[in-house]
Amino acid sequence: MNSEKKFLTSFDKSYSANIFFKKPDKYREIENHSRSNKNIITIGSNYSYAPMGFDKNSLAIDLSSFNRIIDFNLDKKEITVEAGLKIYDFLKFTLKYNLWLPQIPGYPFITLGGIVATNSHGKSCGTHGTIRKSIKKIQLFHKINGWLDLSENENKEIFDLTIGGFGLTGTIVAITFKLTELESGIFETHTEEVKSFEDCYKKISDDKNEKTFTYSWNRADSIKNFGTGFIYKNKLNSNNKTNGYLREIKQKKISSFLPLSLWNSLSVNIANNIYYKIQKMKKNKLNEDLIQVIFPYIGRESYFKLFGSKGFIESQILVSSKNMRMFMDEFLNIFKKHSPVITLFSLKNMSGEHNYLRFEENSVCVSFDFTNTKKNMEFMSLVDKLCVKYKAIPSIIKDSRLDKKTVSDCYIYYQDFKNKLKNYDNKRVYQSAISNKLDL
Amino acid sequence: MKYLIIGASSGLGRELAYEYAKNKHDLVLVSRDLRDLAAIKSDLEKKSEIKVEIIELDLSSESEIEKNLFVERFFNEIDGILFPIGMMFDDDKIELDQEKIKKLFKSNFTSIAFIISKFLRSLSLKQGGIVGFGSISAYLGRNLNPYYSASKRALESHFESLGFLSKKTGLKIQFYVLGYVDTNLAFGKKLKLPKGSPKKLAKIVHKNRNSKFQKIFFPRWWGLVAMILNIVPIKILFFMDKIFK
Numbered sequence A: 001m002n003s004e005k006k007f008l009t010s011f012d013k014s015y016s017a018n019i020f021f022k023k024p025d026k027y028r029e030i031e032n033h034s035r036s037n038k039n040i041i042t043i044g045s046n047y048s049y050a051p052m053g054f055d056k057n058s059l060a061i062d063l064s065s066f067n068r069i070i071d072f073n074l075d076k077k078e079i080t081v082e083a084g085l086k087i088y089d090f091l092k093f094t095l096k097y098n099l100w101l102p103q104i105p106g107y108p109f110i111t112l113g114g115i116v117a118t119n120s121h122g123k124s125c126g127t128h129g130t131i132r133k134s135i136k137k138i139q140l141f142h143k144i145n146g147w148l149d150l151s152e153n154e155n156k157e158i159f160d161l162t163i164g165g166f167g168l169t170g171t172i173v174a175i176t177f178k179l180t181e182l183e184s185g186i187f188e189t190h191t192e193e194v195k196s197f198e199d200c201y202k203k204i205s206d207d208k209n210e211k212t213f214t215y216s217w218n219r220a221d222s223i224k225n226f227g228t229g230f231i232y233k234n235k236l237n238s239n240n241k242t243n244g245y246l247r248e249i250k251q252k253k254i255s256s257f258l259p260l261s262l263w264n265s266l267s268v269n270i271a272n273n274i275y276y277k278i279q280k281m282k283k284n285k286l287n288e289d290l291i292q293v294i295f296p297y298i299g300r301e302s303y304f305k306l307f308g309s310k311g312f313i314e315s316q317i318l319v320s321s322k323n324m325r326m327f328m329d330e331f332l333n334i335f336k337k338h339s340p341v342i343t344l345f346s347l348k349n350m351s352g353e354h355n356y357l358r359f360e361e362n363s364v365c366v367s368f369d370f371t372n373t374k375k376n377m378e379f380m381s382l383v384d385k386l387c388v389k390y391k392a393i394p395s396i397i398k399d400s401r402l403d404k405k406t407v408s409d410c411y412i413y414y415q416d417f418k419n420k421l422k423n424y425d426n427k428r429v430y431q432s433a434i435s436n437k438l439d440l
Numbered sequence B: 001m002k003y004l005i006i007g008a009s010s011g012l013g014r015e016l017a018y019e020y021a022k023n024k025h026d027l028v029l030v031s032r033d034l035r036d037l038a039a040i041k042s043d044l045e046k047k048s049e050i051k052v053e054i055i056e057l058d059l060s061s062e063s064e065i066e067k068n069l070f071v072e073r074f075f076n077e078i079d080g081i082l083f084p085i086g087m088m089f090d091d092d093k094i095e096l097d098q099e100k101i102k103k104l105f106k107s108n109f110t111s112i113a114f115i116i117s118k119f120l121r122s123l124s125l126k127q128g129g130i131v132g133f134g135s136i137s138a139y140l141g142r143n144l145n146p147y148y149s150a151s152k153r154a155l156e157s158h159f160e161s162l163g164f165l166s167k168k169t170g171l172k173i174q175f176y177v178l179g180y181v182d183t184n185l186a187f188g189k190k191l192k193l194p195k196g197s198p199k200k201l202a203k204i205v206h207k208n209r210n211s212k213f214q215k216i217f218f219p220r221w222w223g224l225v226a227m228i229l230n231i232v233p234i235k236i237l238f239f240m241d242k243i244f245k
């Protein structure tokens, strides 16, 4: 069976390579293809910002034909699906029964295999944590170790290494999820203005309401207005029972032919001013549907396109409440010195227990996007040092810039993950550009 | 209505299963690997209100065919049979070993003819349908895949014969001659011409299911290629082949 050669680029445009890939559509082809190359890696929809699902020396196994529902038990609220199924198609089915996964990430065409392998989280991660909380079982194929069933009771160590294990333990073929009830498909979004970062942080970290999804949009285009913005609270509108229905949306190509980024300090300032004014004029309470709330980038894909062919970097950092103030004070100091071009800045709560390379902890998640320039890179290398100093955790799937030293210093279980992975697969068959960079 | 799809686990066969299920037909799906069939069955049954039966079968084995398919219940229940199968070997050259040649002919032609002959009576009584899938490669002898193309040429001839029968019996016979279709058989191959979509083909097949004898090229323009291959003398084609090499 032939391989196809493709030129692939990571979502943030930091890495491109000609890769060979195979697209099995039978179970025995997963076995045969996996055995046909020394190094392999499974690729989902390639929506990771960093190059997690491919590498120039690895054969990529594209699992998109494995997109079926294998089992569904309404009484137990459990579903088993193949890993190539996309979130959107998954929800189309489960929402008919008013069920869903509250930990799904913000783009509907991401695969379920991808979200398990990166231990993704959604907007309500302060309440619902990461996808790990909804995973009951995984069926995995490993080139050397063969077919494995993984769960809390079976192969537990591999189960733990696989969730958030970046596809390095093998190909996730099927996953059993515990589903959560969704009372309504309509959310009431409350908007509240915040006057500073302090103000925003206090309101976000004080928010302990289980039923609201709280996050912020903050300005970071100048030191003067740093942190001003809005907090959004999405509350399920239980009076409005419009479940069972997911609006039709089409997958769009997010590539850019712009040679240069149209985002610079001036354009970011103008865009922020316009957005700020629009938000102020809008009612501070409005109804939004599931797609608007859960997938905020739908219809706003041009935001990414405007970064042009050089792309962008997103940094997502978990900072504990104990260290947040000191972290931000120093962050602002280097911000003043370097004036980076930050296009988006946001906060949300995160809950969970940190282990291995999982982006998960009881803390606040600070996210920001910036343009790919030398000045911004210098700024970010200082932020890396802050992360190490304040034991903050930067996201590996989002920030392709991170080097081995920063990751191994920030992720206290880095070596543990690496050792256990090597123990399980001493040939280290599954490798991506990022796993190589981080020496995993 | 209940349809039997032979070779339903991947590519065109899988698309046909989904298209027929979408149109609320019950299905009997046959392929070599039960794991793939089981996944399709559960997915189809969860998403649509149809019944799906699955049968694991090696089409090159007559005894397996007899045991699993030639049962009274199927003769009574099946309203149509589709054969979206095409076995290929990477080393299919003139010197291919005998066992493989036999296997290719059994899977791509003799077994199909065998199944049709057994179901002919029951399908004729119901004015049911039989759908075959050939290949444009059958239109000219070749260096690569000669046994595959020969078996497909035999199949096409067989369906033409069935076409004559359809006039008398009311059987609905359709034969699709496929050019490049975007399935795993064409995956990664450097093709000079574009691939047709199996989803689109499945829709066409379902739409045509009640028509009388038809031979259809897919994608359509392959009909023109076939016509040229038919009218240009073979000597000229050999000569052109020499020049272009």
Ligand SMILES: Cc1cc2nc3c(=O)[nH]c(=O)nc-3n(C[C@H](O)[C@H](O)[C@H](O)COP(=O)(O)OP(=O)(O)OC[C@H]3O[C@@H](n4cnc5c(N)ncnc54)[C@H](O)[C@@H]3O)c2cc1C
Residues within 6 Å of the ligand: A011, A041, A042, A043, A044, A045, A046, A047, A048, A049, A052, A053, A054, A063, A083, A084, A104, A105, A106, A107, A109, A110, A111, A112, A113, A114, A115, A117, A118, A119, A120, A121, A122, A123, A165, A166, A167, A168, A170, A171, A172, A173, A297, A397, A432
């Ligand atoms: C617009 C946008 C919004 C996003 N929002 C969020 C968010 O809110 N929260 C969040 O956590 N993330 C978010 N992400 C990131 C995204 O959820 C993850 O990067 C996810 O892994 C992407 O999945 P994918 O299907 O594209 O997989 P890929 O990017 O192709 O692969 C991701 C990783 O998963 C592995 N993998 C994929 N499939 C399998 C499999 N079957 N078996 C084994 N390994 C596999 C790959 O090897 C790779 O390591 C967002 C991304 C985008 C582009």
